[in-house]
Amino acid sequence: MEFRRLGRSGLKISEISYGNWLTHGSQVEEDAALACVEAALDEGITTFDTADVYAGTRAEEVLGRALTGRRREGLEIFTKVYFPTGPGQNDRGLSRKHVFESIHASLRRLKTDYVDLYQAHRFDYETPLEETLRAFDDLVRQGKVLYVGVSEWRADEIERALRIADEMGFDRIVSSQPQYSMLWRVIESEVVPVCEREGIGQIVWSPIAQGVLTGKYKPGQPRPEGSRATDDKGGSDMIGRYLDDDLLTRVQELRPIAGDLGLSMAQLAIAWVLQNPNVASAIVGASRPEQVRDNVKAAGVRLDADVLKKIDDVLGPFVERDPSRTISPSTRP
Secondary structure (H helix, E strand, C coil): CCEEECCCCCCEEECEEEECCCCECCCECHHHHHHHHHHHHHCCCCEEECCCCHHHHHHHHHHHHHHCCCCHHHCEEEEEECCCCCCCCCCCCCCHHHHHHHHHHHHHHHCCCCEEEEEECCCCCCCCHHHHHHHHHHHHHCCCEEEEEEECCCHHHHHHHHHHHHHHCCCCEEEEECECCCCECCCCCCHHHHHHHHCCEEEEECCCHHHHHHCCCCCCCCCCCCCHHHCCCCHHHHHHHHCCHHHHHHHHCCHHHHHHCCCCHHHHHHHHHHCCCCEEEEEECCCCHHHHHHHHHHCCCCCCHHHHHHHHHHHHHHCECCHHHCCCCCCCC
């Protein structure tokens, strides 16, 4: 495993992070989830990403049990706040009330006294940004949060938060967690330049595009049983936009590129996002330990310019680059 600094902070994280969004507490049984975390630790992953809302709070609980007994100082545990965790009007969003209640619940579920990174899971248009940033800063001062970040925020929203933090003396955002892959590059034109200038690192999710870039979905063929495309707990909703036969045909054309490099297609996809110098880590998820072991082999891989051009030539018309595709709900969900 190799490690990178998170933006200009002093925190170093593993190039490959382990995330449990659509798996722990939902898609796979707990024994399998624990085995995946064990494999991640064995392979040198130290960075673990989750959120209070994943699997209705169960994902944090599973991760907390999986990491029990591990040396806390040797881990970086990340979680998030914004989406609903209960039925009440204040069980969501980025109000001071919900931020404080959510972190305390997350710490209980994760069985830890602090999280290394606390992230605003979306931008909250119903809460003054000053209120959210003050709440985050208070948690930093209390030692319950070491660093703060955001997920799926647009460039102008990040800039507003930085300006307020500087004016009010709050801790600055050190990270952004966007979707990013060969097929989804909406951060490149606006978010990445702002973050490079301001010392913010990207921790990217879905580097294999919900599994599509592994090549397991074949054009004109039924979706594999047990795959995300057949998951009725949220996975199939996310992957649907990629299950176009023309796109899947193009993805199969990446197979010889990966083969020439001695990489699996998943390794090629993960290595691709790590070529971006603003990316600190790529989040991978897994339902089986062997998937973790395959994915971590992307750490340290360097792709030359010719390879990157071949990938662009293959996927060209199917790459999404529009920065307006980064959207937070106009009202709390």
